[in-house]
Amino acid sequence: MTTPKPCIFCSLPETSWVDHNELAFAVRDIAPVNPGHTLIIPKRHVSSYFDLTNEEVLALMDLMRRAKQTLDAEFSPDDYNLGVNDGPLGGQTVPHVHIHVMPRYRGDVDDVRGGVRNIIPERAVY
Numbered sequence: 001m002t003t004p005k006p007c008i009f010c011s012l013p014e015t016s017w018v019d020h021n022e023l024a025f026a027v028r029d030i031a032p033v034n035p036g037h038t039l040i041i042p043k044r045h046v047s048s049y050f051d052l053t054n055e056e057v058l059a060l061m062d063l064m065r066r067a068k069q070t071l072d073a074e075f076s077p078d079d080y081n082l083g084v085n086d087g088p089l090g091g092q093t094v095p096h097v098h099i100h101v102m103p104r105y106r107g108d109v110d111d112v113r114g115g116v117r118n119i120i121p122e123r124a125v126y
Contacts, residue, residue, distance in 0.1 A: 009041050009096040019066055023059035026067050026101075033102045036075040038067045040099040047095045049084050060099055067101045077103030 012027060018038065019026040029037040040063045042056045052060070064082065071077060083100040085091035104112070 007045055007096050008094055009039075009098065010045050019063055019070070021059050021062055023056050024063050026063050029100070033081075033100075034077070034105060034108055036071045036077065036103040038071065038101040040064050040067065040101060042097055046097050047087075047092075049086050049097050049099075052097060064099060064101055071101070071103050075103055078106045079104040 012025075014020075014025075016027050017025040018028060020043075023044070024040060024042050026038050026040050029039050040060050042052060042060060044056065046052060046056075068080065071080075081100070081102040081104060083102065084097070085093070086097075
């Protein structure tokens with residue numbers, strides 16, 4: 001029998017957090033899409049966004065807004081993408097809920113139309 005791997009998010013030291021509240025914390029993504037890419041993570045280990053409590057959802061939303069304020073001041077992005085990959089077929093590679101707060105900058109891609117629809121490229125432009 002194999003021992004399950006420890007959760008990378010559950011083992012992050014508090015010194016890596018850029019913000020936190022009672023139920024969640026924020027860290028910068030180690031493989032950022034753009035400068036400032038931040039992850040908002042519940043402190044309780046839970047795999048699916050749909051299994052979060054209402055209190056946890058509110059705590060995550062609070063940190064998302066605070067992250068935007070910090071990123072606006074530090075990086076001056078033009079816009080944002082917010083994203084949650086839920087489940088393996090949804091692209092989730094770490095089975096612990098995390099919300100991506102991705103700063104977007106004018107010219108960072110050739111064609112921004114479609115946003116997250118670019119997951120399936122032929123459905124991006126509609």
